[in-house]
Amino acid sequence: MADLSLNLAGIKSPNPYWLASAPPTNSGYQVQRAFEAGWGGAVWKTLGEPILNVSSRFAAVGFNGKQVAGFNNIELITDRPLEVNLKEIYETKKRFPDHAIIASLMVEPTQEKWHEIVKRVEDVGVDGLELNFGCPHGMAERGMGAASGQVPELVEKQTMWAKEVAQTPVIVKLTPNITDITFTAEAAVNGGADAVSMINTINSLAGVDIDSWDTIPNVAGKGAHGGYCGPAVKPIALNMVAECARHPKINVPISGMGGVSSWREAVEFMLMGATGVQVCTAAMHHGFSIIDDMVEGLDNYLDEKGIDSVMDLVGKSVEKYSDWGNLDLNHQVVAQINNDVCINCNKCHIACEDTSHQCIDMLKDANGNDILKVREEDCVGCNLCSIVCPVDGAIDMVEYANGKPPMTWNERQAAIGAASSCDVNLIK
Amino acid sequence: MTQLKSKGISLENLKVNFEEVHDGLNAQEAMEESNRCLYCYDAPCIQACPTGIDIPKFIKKIASGNLKGSATTIMSSNPVGATCARVCPTEELCEGACVLNHSTEPILIGDLQRFATDWAIKNEQLLFKPGKKNGKKVAVVGGGPAGLSAARELARFGYDVTIFEAEAEAGGLDTYGIVSFRLPQDISRWEVDQVEKLDVEIRTNTRVGTDVSFEELTNNYDSIVLTIGMGNVPMLGIEGEDLDGVHDAIEFVKSTKSGPITDELLGKNVVVVGAGNTAIDAATCAARKGADDVKIVYRRTRNEMTAYEFEYDFAKQDDVEFNWLTQPIEIIGNESGKVTHLKCVKMALGEPDGDGRRRPSPVENSEFVMEVDAVIKAIGQSRYTDLIEGFGLDHEGGVVTVDPETLQTSNPKVFSAGDVIFAKGQGEAMVVTAAQQGKEAAMAIHKQLAPEPTNAYKSFNKEEHTWLT
Ligand SMILES: Cc1cc2nc3c(=O)[nH]c(=O)nc-3n(C[C@H](O)[C@H](O)[C@H](O)COP(=O)(O)OP(=O)(O)OC[C@H]3O[C@@H](n4cnc5c(N)ncnc54)[C@H](O)[C@@H]3O)c2cc1C
Ligand SMILES: Cc1cc2nc3c(=O)[nH]c(=O)nc-3n(C[C@H](O)[C@H](O)[C@H](O)COP(=O)(O)O)c2cc1C
Ligand code: SF4
Ligand code: SF4
Ligand code: SF4
Numbered sequence: 001m002a003d004l005s006l007n008l009a010g011i012k013s014p015n016p017y018w019l020a021s022a023p024p025t026n027s028g029y030q031v032q033r034a035f036e037a038g039w040g041g042a043v044w045k046t047l048g049e050p051i052l053n054v055s056s057r058f059a060a061v062g063f064n065g066k067q068v069a070g071f072n073n074i075e076l077i078t079d080r081p082l083e084v085n086l087k088e089i090y091e092t093k094k095r096f097p098d099h100a101i102i103a104s105l106m107v108e109p110t111q112e113k114w115h116e117i118v119k120r121v122e123d124v125g126v127d128g129l130e131l132n133f134g135c136p137h138g139m140a141e142r143g144m145g146a147a148s149g150q151v152p153e154l155v156e157k158q159t160m161w162a163k164e165v166a167q168t169p170v171i172v173k174l175t176p177n178i179t180d181i182t183f184t185a186e187a188a189v190n191g192g193a194d195a196v197s198m199i200n201t202i203n204s205l206a207g208v209d210i211d212s213w214d215t216i217p218n219v220a221g222k223g224a225h226g227g228y229c230g231p232a233v234k235p236i237a238l239n240m241v242a243e244c245a246r247h248p249k250i251n252v253p254i255s256g257m258g259g260v261s262s263w264r265e266a267v268e269f270m271l272m273g274a275t276g277v278q279v280c281t282a283a284m285h286h287g288f289s290i291i292d293d294m295v296e297g298l299d300n301y302l303d304e305k306g307i308d309s310v311m312d313l314v315g316k317s318v319e320k321y322s323d324w325g326n327l328d329l330n331h332q333v334v335a336q337i338n339n340d341v342c343i344n345c346n347k348c349h350i351a352c353e354d355t356s357h358q359c360i361d362m363l364k365d366a367n368g369n370d371i372l373k374v375r376e377e378d379c380v381g382c383n384l385c386s387i388v389c390p391v392d393g394a395i396d397m398v399e400y401a402n403g404k405p406p407m408t409w410n411e412r413q414a415a416i417g418a419a420s421s422c423d424v425n426l427i428k
Numbered sequence: 429m430t431q432l433k434s435k436g437i438s439l440e441n442l443k444v445n446f447e448e449v450h451d452g453l454n455a456q457e458a459m460e461e462s463n464r465c466l467y468c469y470d471a472p473c474i475q476a477c478p479t480g481i482d483i484p485k486f487i488k489k490i491a492s493g494n495l496k497g498s499a500t501t502i503m504s505s506n507p508v509g510a511t512c513a514r515v516c517p518t519e520e521l522c523e524g525a526c527v528l529n530h531s532t533e534p535i536l537i538g539d540l541q542r543f544a545t546d547w548a549i550k551n552e553q554l555l556f557k558p559g560k561k562n563g564k565k566v567a568v569v570g571g572g573p574a575g576l577s578a579a580r581e582l583a584r585f586g587y588d589v590t591i592f593e594a595e596a597e598a599g600g601l602d603t604y605g606i607v608s609f610r611l612p613q614d615i616s617r618w619e620v621d622q623v624e625k626l627d628v629e630i631r632t633n634t635r636v637g638t639d640v641s642f643e644e645l646t647n648n649y650d651s652i653v654l655t656i657g658m659g660n661v662p663m664l665g666i667e668g669e670d671l672d673g674v675h676d677a678i679e680f681v682k683s684t685k686s687g688p689i690t691d692e693l694l695g696k697n698v699v700v701v702g703a704g705n706t707a708i709d710a711a712t713c714a715a716r717k718g719a720d721d722v723k724i725v726y727r728r729t730r731n732e733m734t735a736y737e738f739e740y741d742f743a744k745q746d747d748v749e750f751n752w753l754t755q756p757i758e759i760i761g762n763e764s765g766k767v768t769h770l771k772c773v774k775m776a777l778g779e780p781d782g783d784g785r786r787r788p789s790p791v792e793n794s795e796f797v798m799e800v801d802a803v804i805k806a807i808g809q810s811r812y813t814d815l816i817e818g819f820g821l822d823h824e825g826g827v828v829t830v831d832p833e834t835l836q837t838s839n840p841k842v843f844s845a846g847d848v849i850f851a852k853g854q855g856e857a858m859v860v861t862a863a864q865q866g867k868e869a870a871m872a873i874h875k876q877l878a879p880e881p882t883n884a885y886k887s888f889n890k891e892e893h894t895w896l897t
């Protein structure tokens with residue numbers, strides 16, 4: 001049994017799984033149920049001036065018959081009075097002293113408002129604060145959430161105001177609705193943030209009903225953009241975590257989230273630099289009991305790898321993540337088809353023929369059976385055929401020894417003496 | 429369960445006929461099927477599993493690739509979960525209750541259970557640890573599924589457990605009785621091994637009542653679990669039963685599980701008497717030993733037969749012929765004492781009898797004779813009545829009397845589970861119920877011997893927003 005306990009900027013929890021600030025952490029009843037079920041921490045549903053919500057708030061995007069590939073919402077921050085939330089935070093913390101409770105906060109961008117709310121929530125014994133600079137809808141129209149989270153100066157200033165009075169660690173939650181998240185992450189660090197968390201939801205419209213022509217979701221026939229999350233956003237979130245993790249000036253821990261549905265994504269986020277993960281959509285889809293497998297699966301994984309502590313995973317893959325210009329141009333992989341496993345759907349052939357490099361031939365073997373063969377000398381190793389292949393193990397991508405020494409774009413440019421200003425990063 | 433599909437019978441190599449017929453799911457099938465499950469809350473499939481396996485939980489763990497966790501979830505509720513994955517009549521249990529029966533197709537719960545437990549077997553996983561020793565000793569008499577299940581639970585509670593097993597190996601009918609093409613012996617052996625590794629001592633070749641007296645056990649142990657199952661097939665009570673070529677179905681199946689597969693039935697005519705699962709297993713075994721013609725004779729009709737539908741379908745695929753309303757009345761042999769003919773009489777169904785099934789009675793002047801080389805008797809299993817009386821336990825026709833809640837017998841120190849408490853007229857006995865009863869007996873013993881409360885039970889009172897303990 002590995003040590004699963006987490007320490008993020010001094011905030012401790014028995015395991016690296018926190019519920020993200022969202023409907024699952026709306027009340028003491030829910031958070032206590034979650035802790036009973038085994039969650040390590042909870043970021044309380046964002047506190048602030050209570051708001052009004054609309055009815056019909058969520059929509060999901062399915063994919064090929066699978067429900068909830070992505071999840072979209074137009075819900076705002078908490079709609080419950082601050083006093084009620086504070087009382088329940090206090091009671092929950094008393095009952096679960098070893099679990100992490102983090103208060104998510106969002107107020108108008110003034111020093112007084114930040115000072116006031118930080119003091120009030122710290123009075124009830126939270127373990128840390130998460131400043132919500134991420135909510136992409138509603139609150140942003142009022143100058144809060146993503147609206148302030150998209151302006152590095154505002155991020156820095158508000159972080160500073162919170163830090164002026166905060167006794168507990170301050171996490172800054174960033175919006176992905178920005179071209180380069182490292183700008184706002186750096187601003188948070190400059191403002192004194194103890195950690196950053198990402199990602200909040202991505203601007204989205206889940207769909208349009210093609211019969212009624214109404215948006216999905218709609219409120220009395222009208223829609224507004226929402227925030228997207230769930231399995232579909234994982235690659236976007238993972239990249240943002242990784243970009244921050246490898247950024248030299250962003251030297252604070254990262255709490256990762258966006259599409260974590262099982263222990264596997266948790267491992268991926270942690271390897272890419274996250275100190276623990278937060279979860280919302282997966283819990284909303286299946287209930288709190290999913291934590292059982294998340295904890296046990298992670299524990300079994302660590303045991304299998306011979307790793308003593310989950311903290312040892314943090315950042316292990318970061319150094320493998322670099323710029324395109326540092327990739328070896330002479331490295332080559334090619335597709336190989338195992339005809340004894342292949343079921344002859346010919347999807348690889350048509351994918352390669354129509355949309356890649358025309359190098360999978362449909363042939364007959366000596367007995368007249370259909371076989372497929374890759375002309376390895378023409379294969380560029382794009383992976384497309386293995387991506388569309390429906391059968392496990394029918395296509396292997398194998399290394400092709402071309403005898404050429406490693407050479408990156410940056411090395412090549414340096415070698416041919418091209419102007420150093422032509423770094424490929426600028427044109428990616 | 430996926431319908432069992434016979435792969436046909438080889439007459440050249442009889443041995444292959446006894447290899448497991450169902451291949452199980454491959455990794456991709458398991459991934460697709462496990463992702464199809466809805467992971468219902470308060471799922472009806474859990475209610476329908478006699479051992480209460482948390483089915484959505486173990487299926488979710490397959491989907492996430494946590495196979496060790498999945499196998500642990502299964503085996504913690506059911507100590508013979510690998511066997512049950514293969515032999516449970518799932519369409520009458522978990523799969524029959526799956527909510528997807530109302531919309532698409534039920535989840536292949538048995539096959540997924542097999543996928544996870546097969547992984548644990550292949551990867552030589554040890555899933556449980558013995559509890560801290562509490563100094564108390566329990567004897568388990570009979571190492572079949574009921575006994576193993578009780579022993580496993582008691583060992584986890586911290587008891588010093590000894591299993592007394594009459595046969596050379598434990599596992600009961602899982603090891604010796606259920607045909608190997610549905611349940612290979614290795615599966616049962618792995619389950620025995622999982623129990624043994626919890627420091628449970630298994631004394632094989634030790635028959636209680638013969639090799640060890642019952643008094644010795646009552647004197648030396650704090651508690652006793654009696655899980656001896658049932659005995660061999662009873663006598664038909666007709667002439668010719670001792671002829672050469674007349675077999676007991678249980679012994680017959682056992683011979684195909686332990687020894688090499690012999691060819692004495694190759695090309696022969698075989699008649700099996702009875703229509704329960706044992707009869708079907710004996711008939712398919714005979715067919716797989718190369719018999720040319722295998723007939724089942726049964727004095728009632730298909731409606732009254734107790735064999736499961738999937739067993740019946742499987743026998744049909746092996747070309748077993750069913751002769752309903754046919755009662756054997758005499759087995760005829762030649763001068764050297766070898767079976768040559770079976771004399772039968774046709775039957776008709778009358779009024780329902782005690783167990784609700786219509787009583788058959790002979791049709792006048794309908795006797796006929798068939799040519800046979802072997803007769804296999806499969807009309808149920810006898811009871812260890814003498815032994816049970818010797819132990820001084822109350823019983824009803826050899827079925828040990830127990831308190832339905834605690835499974836305690838008339839001797840407060842003795843608890844009983846499995847086939848030995850299986851009363852007549854409830855259809856077929858099942859491995860999964862034997863396993864559940866073993867758990868229940870262990871829990872009752874634990875309550876009796878270690879009265880301090882175990883896990884404090886907590887629940888949340890939603891109205892008052894307080895926690896109850
Ligand atoms: C041919 C056949 C096919 C079956 N198929 C299925 C099926 O497909 N699915 C299903 O769910 N169930 C099936 N069953 C039923 C199932 O096998 C039983 O319900 C189950 O094995 C009962 O478990 P048990 O532990 O009570 O008894 P058993 O499995 O009979 O085990 C009893 C054990 O006690 C030992 N023993 C007996 N007397 C003594 C003694 N005096 N001292 C020490 N040890 C003793 C025996 O050697 C044996 O190991 C089948 C049964 C048969 C006979
Ligand atoms: C319905 C809903 C409401 C949310 N409300 C908040 C909120 O109040 N404050 C906040 O910081 N994030 C909020 N989020 C964003 C989540 O905390 C989280 O960042 C996002 O859902 C990504 O994680 P996931 O993919 O696991 O869902 C909300 C998300 C959803 C789906
Ligand atoms: S989940 Fe269904 S029942 Fe519950 S609040 Fe939402 S719409 Fe209403
Ligand atoms: S896509 Fe896969 S299965 Fe289909 S033809 Fe190609 S190799 Fe065979
Ligand atoms: S009832 Fe069916 S779908 Fe629901 S949890 Fe059980 S197996 Fe899965």
